[in-house]
Amino acid sequence: MRLPAFLILFLLIFTAAAKPAETDTPQQIYRVGLLATGADGSDQSPFGAGLIRGFARHGFVLGQNLAFERRAAHGRLDSLPNLVDVASKVAIVIASGYPASLAAKQHTSLPVVVVRAGDPVEDGLVTSFTRPGGHVTGLSEIAVELSAKRLSLLKTAVPSVRRVAMLWNEEDLGMSLRYKAAEAQAHGLGLDVESLGVHAPEGFDEAFARMIQKPPDAILMVSDVLTTLNRKRVIDFAAEHKIPAVFEYDSLVREGGLMSYGPDVIEMFDRAAELAVRILKGADPGQLPLETPSRFVLAINLQTAKKIDLAIPPSLLARADDVVE
Numbered sequence: 001m002r003l004p005a006f007l008i009l010f011l012l013i014f015t016a017a018a019k020p021a022e023t024d025t026p027q028q029i030y031r032v033g034l035l036a037t038g039a040d041g042s043d044q045s046p047f048g049a050g051l052i053r054g055f056a057r058h059g060f061v062l063g064q065n066l067a068f069e070r071r072a073a074h075g076r077l078d079s080l081p082n083l084v085d086v087a088s089k090v091a092i093v094i095a096s097g098y099p100a101s102l103a104a105k106q107h108t109s110l111p112v113v114v115v116r117a118g119d120p121v122e123d124g125l126v127t128s129f130t131r132p133g134g135h136v137t138g139l140s141e142i143a144v145e146l147s148a149k150r151l152s153l154l155k156t157a158v159p160s161v162r163r164v165a166m167l168w169n170e171e172d173l174g175m176s177l178r179y180k181a182a183e184a185q186a187h188g189l190g191l192d193v194e195s196l197g198v199h200a201p202e203g204f205d206e207a208f209a210r211m212i213q214k215p216p217d218a219i220l221m222v223s224d225v226l227t228t229l230n231r232k233r234v235i236d237f238a239a240e241h242k243i244p245a246v247f248e249y250d251s252l253v254r255e256g257g258l259m260s261y262g263p264d265v266i267e268m269f270d271r272a273a274e275l276a277v278r279i280l281k282g283a284d285p286g287q288l289p290l291e292t293p294s295r296f297v298l299a300i301n302l303q304t305a306k307k308i309d310l311a312i313p314p315s316l317l318a319r320a321d322d323v324v325e
Contacts (some may be wrong), residue, residue, distance in 0.1 A: 039098030054273025086319035114138030147182035250299035263293035
């Protein structure tokens, strides 16, 4: 039996009215502040790429439910307090480098995750490793352990090494502590460390002049914004004067440095993102223990070794994670 047209129309109207009204609920956007001592944390940089990957693993996707507010000092440390102006716009700050981490701790009460800031306990960013306290947590770079490892690898690569010139930024407390750790470890390996602390780009000329006057057996560069901005000068000086140079991060080896040993930087930022996610979900940063890197990279540049007439032992090459040929 066919229903009359007016009855069909009535049923359709009734059915539509009976459906619950559908409303578009706006998706929550989580805003995260990125504060860098050096360059901007672009999506392609280790800082940006590691964070994007780490957040995405937990369902926080940049451009969808995640937004970054990026601030960078580009080495102008006095600008950092003014850059911590993200407080009214974000839920948490991720700070890269000791100066940025200190500025975030001092100039905002927001939760702060620090990374590449040396040893946060030793440099006063947190109270203890297991219970940081306050509003700061993050990753430790275990500087003492890594300083000993770098010097040991240098000794393996160049068994005759006795005196190591260490380039480091005296203005950065995090790097000063790292220098002291390396100096302490050197004595146990039968090495002498000559401090070549710099304060500004002009200081590298004086450091180079001292090394020309009294050539070291090797160079160890402690990475921070100042030394990293001048990395090419250090790499070129070491190659010209045929001095083996060891660095902290593998990116410098790909740029021409001889050798490096240190944390996988992208993995560190990945881990920082995981800590940030836990805080965004309600965790108290003061109760989140500091974490340590879980992956380390030994990188060797054979082209540079050839330029300085250095034969890398096969046993060391076999241990390398990244070999530039």
